[in-house]
Every structure is written in structure tokens, then in C-alpha cells.
Amino acid sequence: MAQRSGRLTIHDIASLAGVSAGTVSRTMNNLPGVGQATRERILAIVSDHGFKADSAARQLSTGRTHTIGIVFPLQVSEVVMHPVYPELLGALGDAAQTADYDIMMFTVSSPEQVEHVLDAVDGKRVDGVVLPAAGSRDPLVRRLTEHDVPTVLIGHRTRDQTLGWVDCTHDDAAAQLTREMLAHGRRRLVMLNGPAHVSACRLRSRGFWAAIETAASNVTSEEIVVEMDAASGRAAAMALLTGSDAPDGIVCASDAIASGVLDAARELGIDVPAQLEVSGFDDSSFAIHTTPQLTTVRMPLLETGAAAMRLLIAMIEGSGTSRHEILPTTIVHRESTLP
Amino acid sequence: MAQRSGRLTIHDIASLAGVSAGTVSRTMNNLPGVGQATRERILAIVSDHGFKADSAARQLSTGRTHTIGIVFPLQVSEVVMHPVYPELLGALGDAAQTADYDIMMFTVSSPEQVEHVLDAVDGKRVDGVVLPAAGSRDPLVRRLTEHDVPTVLIGHRTRDQTLGWVDCTHDDAAAQLTREMLAHGRRRLVMLNGPAHVSACRLRSRGFWAAIETAASNVTSEEIVVEMDAASGRAAAMALLTGSDAPDGIVCASDAIASGVLDAARELGIDVPAQLEVSGFDDSSFAIHTTPQLTTVRMPLLETGAAAMRLLIAMIEGSGTSRHEILPTTIVHRESTLP
DNA sequence: CTGTTAGCGCCTTCAG
């Protein structure tokens, strides 16, 4: 049995108001069928006592929790170090709050944690789930759809109609950055991309090559896959820049990579952007602290969070028809590329 | 009524196993009083069907949610831009996960949101609450204690025995940084501090002055309060550095302030650290990207999160005695100060 | 060791 608590129940309010619990319930849920006078009397008592319906009881009765789960594919402590997840989390939080949903945060960096999330879902702790950066073939996603849990993916596109998703124009951004370098007369372009299993990286690659295709015939280009951190960027740039046929433009798939490239250029005495243009992705907080400041791509994180929540709630409430959305990115021009 | 769902209940499992619901319940909660054979048979069926007890029902019955709320005093989207909150959130999340608690995230940047959190608490959505950076006189904290909600503060010390708290040695760090500059022969020290309503800033100030007190008599020093961002740091440093009696050491209350100081020094052609030593606080991600790299103070965020969760769970479960903890900071020596 | 019996607090038909 539940331990005693001084909390009031709907029955207490009912007897205080001289009505039945049902009437109080109807009143609190704004349902029709309560006289104006009665309603006001009840509402007064409710606010006098600061009464709040017990959420567990309500959940048990309605089958809805009014909570959405946000599942990150990393340790929480890793999530927060990521260039975009924290802001995305913030956006999701704000959007949820506006929609009057609470959020629960989960992380899965190991199989047991997948189970934990599924337990939470199976235990009906959440009405739906949003997954930043999970592939549609992710085992968690599979099981979620098997369990008919409303699910929205962020940063991954899929044909599966039971899944909602939101992504942004990584391809366009990469293409535009590349075209700009080309327009500045660059003839030897390299893309330092992240691993292809990251959906965003595949799109960025596509954009890069799309731009290259339209380039003059004397342009040479190359795509190299590296880890998405500064050390890898530095190492790759070192090799490239000291080799024959050194690039005069490097499009990087992340600011971290780009900062490594900048380090290498500085060590080699290469002038950025005069001799070498460099661009990043993410608009990380440190992008304004590098020397020179990094030209980069800003994701529409706020809009992404809002869109994801909108889609998810529509799925939960069985309304809405659209199941996905693609949002535009913004290029932030700074000092590491020519104007 | 709850809508139909294909989910199994404890009764289904019970009849499948040929026992009563009570026995299944005891089994699933590892309570004594179930025969070994029966227990195993039930467990097999449970796992076969992937059965999970409905959390709402369990909550209603036990009065416990196994969820803790984390309340930030900002918009979620602001929280994530903060130098330490995201990592703190991560640490809390990891600690909660280890302790088998789920976390719910709330933010209060306006009075209505205070109500929202209280509703959540009153609706018993959480068993306890941790508040990063809330003062003990904060209205939310007052109401939380009135409602007897187990509460732990982070970064704020209080004498109120009903509150738990965790903080770290901001004072020691500031003192040590100051002493080091003194030891390097600095004679004109300035502390660029944040507003005094921030508990950490008060402690940092205390440490600074404690170190100054032990200094030689020809040392002059000053504390100036600025906003905790780069622009304010830059402006203050500009004034200081171009004035008479320019400082040769500046202890800043945040990396953001310090990066502004670095900018000013560079513009003025002042050599850091030779002519001017500069230190920050927080070990923000950009601190390794500044030129020169910033000497700063790293907070024990992981330990703080773990300690806060430990304290909170002890309060929730009515065990434990200690109600607070002070953790040590670490100074990260980099290029903006002399070795 | 196991079954039975009451609730936990709310929502929701069904009467009146």
C-alpha cells in the first residue's frame, strides 16, 4: 500500500465542495457536464489547497503519461560534450514544455541500456520517443516500432512510414561551401569527412561531389574519411599539406576536424585563408575562438527540436499526416574562408 | 478507462504460470516467500513474453516513482550553452542510471515554470529533486521544502538541515591561482569576478583575498565585478591595461571573461604570460583553443553529480546521515600563466 | 510457501 501522505485526493476536494469525486474530475479536466456555479466553487477550493491530481493514478486510468523520452546513443556524459546534442536537447525541452509534455532522458551506450529504455517504454513511462542520431536499422528503433511506440528520428532519413524523422540540408551546405571555394579560384579541393555510417556525413559528401561535378575540368578533388576530432584533422592535414599537390581548400565535416587543420596550417606557416580555405560544420562554441575564426555551418537546432516534438505529439495523439521534415542549414562566414 | 492495449498484465502471467498475481508480484520484486521452482517457472514466462510491470500501477501502489527531477534555473536552451551545466547534467544522468533511477528534466526561467515544476512534484512525478545553482532562499526551494520534497542543491551551501547540498572548493582554487601569480613575482593583481549573487563567485573572491593577505606589502590588488562573458572581460581588461598601474596578473571568474582579457591583451600587444598572467574558471571546451591556451580551474563535475545523486537517494530512502559534501577542484595549467 | 482481499487515486460509463 502507498505510504500515508498528507496529500489531498479528489475525494477530499469533493467533500469540501459538497459534490462527488466524478464532478471534481470533470471539472479539472474541463469536461462538459458541470454547472457553471459548481465548477467555480470547485476550482476555488482546488486552487485554495493547491490540489494536484496524482499523476500515477491518472496515468493508470488514462493510459497516457504526457511524457516523452529522449534517447541519446551515448553516455549522458558524452552527450553533453557533443557539438550539437546539448543544444538539441535544449530545443526539445523547450518544445516539450510548450506542448505541456515532460521529458525523460535516457542514454544507451550498451545493450543493457537498450533494455532499460525498452523497460521504460514497456512500463509505459513515456508516450513516445525521440532519437537524435539513431539509424532506422538500429536495434532499438526496430524494437520500438515492434512495440508500436511513436518514434521520431533526428538526423536520419528513412522510408519507413511508421517512423517520423527530421533532418537538415547537410548536402546543400557542403555543396555551397564547395562552390564558394571554387568561385574563389581554388583548384585542389579536399573533403575531410567523417565515417559514412553517420547519415549527416553521407549527405555532406553528396553535396561536396555535387558541387565538384559542376566545376571546371582543371579542378582536382578528393574525399578522405577521418575521425571527427581535432587530432585526426591535424594528422590528415599535415600529410596533405606537406605532400605534393597540396590542397588550397579543405571542407571539413566538423569544426573539430577543421580546428585540427588550422593547427596544421599554422605549424606549417600556411596562410589561412589566403593560401588555404578551411570550413567546418556544427558552429561549435569554440569556432569563434580559433585563429582565424572558423567559417562553418549552423544547424537549425531549435527548429529541429520543435519539429520533432510537433511530429511526435501528432503521432501520439493520432492527428497530423506529415511524418517528416527537412530544415535548412545556415552558413556562417568567418575568417577561415575568403569573403 | 484505459484504452485497450495488447499488453499483458501480472494476472496473465499468473494464469500462464498457474499461480496467483501476488506470487508473480513477489517474484518480480525479489521478495522472499516464493518457492525456488515456482520462481523460476514464473521468471521464464516473464522473460518469454517480455513482460514488464506497468509503472503507473506500481507507482500508484507504492507511492514511489523511481524518478528524480533535475531543475535548471534557465531555459533548457540556455542551460546547454552554459559552461558546466551540460556536463553536470551528464554526470547526474549517469549517476541516476547507475542507481536505477530515471531522470526528468525541468527548467524554470519564469514564474509559471516554477508552478509547472511544483505541479510535477505535487503530482508525484518525482521522488526528489536536484537543483544545480539554486540559492536556498530561492522561492522554488522554499516551496519544495514546504512540500517535504527531498532536495539537493548544487553549488550553493546552506545551513538548512532539511536540504542536501554539494559544492566544490572555488575558494581554494582562486587562492592557489593567486598565490602562484604572486610566486611568479606579480605585484599588481586584479580579480575580474562575476556577480556576488552567484555563490561560486563569492567563494572565488574569498580565495583571492585570502591569498592576497599573505602577500608582500608592495603588492596591490583590486576586485572588479563584471558580467561573465567575453565582451565584459575584454572591456574591463582594455580599461585596466591602458590605464596607469596596469595589472600584471588577472584572475578571472570564468573562461569567457578570461578569453576577453586575452583578446584585449593581444590587441594591445601585451605578451601573455610574460607581461601578464591570465587564468579562467570552468575549463570550458574552448579553453584549449584560445591563444595562448588558458590556464583554468576544472570543477569535479562527475563527482558532483554522483555525490548529489547519492545524497538525494539517501534522503528519499530515508537512509544516510550526511547531508552535504565539498569536493576538490583541479587547476589546469596551460599557457596563459607561467609554469 | 501461496492464494485472497483490499485498496492506491483517478476516470468514465451509466443511472437518475
Added chain:
DNA sequence: CTGAAGGCGCTAACAG
């Protein structure tokens, strides 16, 4: 327009 009653799924006393 309002009251009464049953049920959501689980836990916890109490019998046996």
C-alpha cells in the same frame, strides 16, 4: 447537471 460504481494493474497485508 450530478452521483454512484466499477475498473486501470499492481502491491501488501492477512489467511491458510
